[in-house]
Amino acid sequence: MxxxxxxxxxxxxxxxxxxxxxxxxxxxxxxxxxxxxxxxxxxxxxxxxxxxxxxxxxxxxxxxxxxxxxxxxxxxxxxxxxxxxxxxxxxxxxxxxxxxxxxxxxxxxxxxxxxxxxxxxxxxxxxxxxxxxAERPRPATADGWGSRPVAAGLTRPISGETVCGDTWAVRAVAPADGSEPGLLTVLMCDGLGHGPLAARVSDRARQIFRETAAEQPRDIVSQLHEGLRGSRGAALAVAEVDRRAGRVTLCGIGNISAFVVEHDRRSALLSHPGIVGVQMPTTRTYSADLTPGSALVMHSDGLHQRWSPTDLPGLLTRHPSVIAGQILNQAGLRRDDAGIVVVPAARR
Incomplete structure (x- = not known):
């Protein structure tokens, strides 16, 4: 986790x-x-x-x-x-x-x-x-990154606040042979509003995501809906990333953007209108290929949707934290909480 x-x-x-x-x-x-x-x-x-x-x-x-x-x-x-x-x-x-x-x-x-x-x-x-x-020397790798994370996220609070109402999380099971995880489940959540009250909803969503036994994205979203009842609610999306098969499956409710991004284009995975915990339509899932060199990018409406990978040449080859940070840097809106999570495709 x-x-x-x-x-x-x-x-x-x-x-x-x-x-x-x-x-x-x-x-x-x-x-x-x-x-x-x-x-x-x-x-x-x-x-x-x-x-x-x-x-x-x-x-x-x-x-x-x-x-x-x-x-x-x-x-x-x-x-x-x-x-x-x-x-x-x-x-x-x-x-x-x-x-x-x-x-x-x-x-x-x-x-x-x-x-x-x-x-x-x-x-x-x-x-x-x-x-x-804490300890050196660094592990030897060709790219000099030490260890290579399979995902990275970043949140930024709205100006004037110290806590962010957006959150993210990734679940993965590490193979016994020590290789990179092949199957990941990813959460991107935007608690309605901003500040401590929105953060409370997002923290609860992350706890449910952590503890649920559900595995499929639509089942996890249903669990989140039940668990967030009585709160102000949230927009959120859950994706399953099969890195070995090169496939992404997503279930999203509300204003969460999700894209499979390649160096010259991006393909959107749809979310449906609604508020998880308050009013949710029948859940649906959408799938797309995740080819080598591409990445899954999920973000809240604290980032505008007009950014394009063609305006960010070379970014997908960088460390996932750099990818998340640069997209937020170029597309983030200071008038709102912002959150983003990035899962690069497996190396082949």
Missing amino acids: TEPEDVVWLRAGDALAASARREATALARRVGFTDRRIADVSLAVTEIATNLLRHAEDGAIVLRPSRTDGRVEVECLCLDTGPGMADVAGAVRDGHSSTGTLGIGLGAIERLADTFDLHSLPGRGTALLARFR
């Missing part, structure tokens, strides 16, 4: 570097990092924040614990709105610096992190990911 952890959003401002360093240090200490590793996290996050303030037009840093392979990591995701990088490889090279790029210190950040990845759109913005484990 993968669920959202406590998320701290820090908006760009004069105190960003100090705030990011303080929050990252506290988080690393809370999850049991050694003093030496805490110092690594503090140095890298300070450098990330300083680069954002020096070179970007606007942006934010997201800090949270993340569980991968049964271990807790500290994740730093930096999202900005420009100017982006025309030469990503050159920007990461040690000693590289040029006006208008996040060039200073990226090589050092990559060395300090166990997982490092970024995606940049010239003129529009960059998503940078750095994850830190």
